[in-house]
Amino acid sequence: METVGLGFCFEDLPIGRQFKTIGRTVTEPDIVNFINTIGMTEVLFTNLDFLKNEAGFKGRLAPGSLVYCLAEGLLANAGSSAAVAELLASLPSVATPVSRNGSEPKTVAIPAPVAAVAPVAVAAPPASAPAAAPSSAVASTAVADDEPLLLEAYIDSVRCTTCNECTNLNNKMFAYNADKQAYVKDVKAGTFQQLVIAAERCPVSIIHPGTPLNAKEKDLAKWVKRAEKFN
Numbered sequence: 408m409e410t411v412g413l414g415f416c417f418e419d420l421p422i423g424r425q426f427k428t429i430g431r432t433v434t435e436p437d438i439v440n441f442i443n444t445i446g447m448t449e450v451l452f453t454n455l456d457f458l459k460n461e462a463g464f465k466g467r468l469a470p471g472s473l474v475y476c477l478a479e480g481l482l483a484n485a486g487s488s489a490a491v492a493e494l495l496a497s498l499p500s501v502a503t504p505v506s507r508n509g510s511e512p513k514t515v516a517i518p519a520p521v522a523a524v525a526p527v528a529v530a531a532p533p534a535s536a537p538a539a540a541p542s543s544a545v546a547s548t549a550v551a552d553d554e555p556l557l558l559e560a561y562i563d564s565v566r567c568t569t570c571n572e573c574t575n576l577n578n579k580m581f582a583y584n585a586d587k588q589a590y591v592k593d594v595k596a597g598t599f600q601q602l603v604i605a606a607e608r609c610p611v612s613i614i615h616p617g618t619p620l621n622a623k624e625k626d627l628a629k630w631v632k633r634a635e636k637f638n
């Protein structure tokens with residue numbers, strides 16, 4: 408039986424996945440508690456008279472950092488409570504979370520700096536497609552500064568509407584999985600131009616052409632430019 412509340416695995420989060428949590432009202436106590444907790448007691452958050460008469464704001468302002476903290480809380484309430492704990496557990500170099508009673512400033516060792524994290528190209532998850540070669544889509548965590556970033560072409564298959572546009576264009580490059588949703592079957596079976604054209608024709612914009620494999624392809628600069636908005 409499925410256990411809920413453990414959050415998402417990496418495979419559950421293809422690029423472009425969106426979801427909505429329930430809403431939450433930002434209350435006066437939220438703001439007061441937050442700014443006092445972190446010491447953000449500047450006039451923008453403590454002086455309504457200043458806000459109204461000198462800064463020209465109506466009502467109360469909340470720090471942006473409060474907003475993203477609330478977003479994380481909403482996500483935890485939505486059933487991802489174990490996700491952060493699992494992430495921390497998987498990073499041996501994170502020393503310890505700062506505890507409530509810690510009076511000494513604690514150093515949380517951050518893992519070795521990631522020089523450049525390639526945009527995480529999650530491979531199209533062909534439900535029952537033939538096993539693919541190990542995907543380079545699982546980006547290496549560190550990329551040397553002088554190495555160009557290579558993005559693998561992929562499709563957010565779960566959002567495919569099975570319109571046949573891409574498969575009609577090149578059915579060796581694009582194919583359907585067992586759920587009748589398209590994925591990039593063989594990126595070498597066509598040209599970068601075809602990847603870009605497929606991306607442009609896809610009615611739900613889920614084809615990501617990545618970076619070209621063949622640096623000598625004709626008019627490559629033009630196709631790379633057209634691919635930009637899909638990557």
Ligand code: SF4
Pocket residue numbers: 562566567568569570571572573574588589605608609610611612613614
């Ligand atoms: S063009 Fe887009 S929606 Fe249509 S089959 Fe291909 S991936 Fe699916």
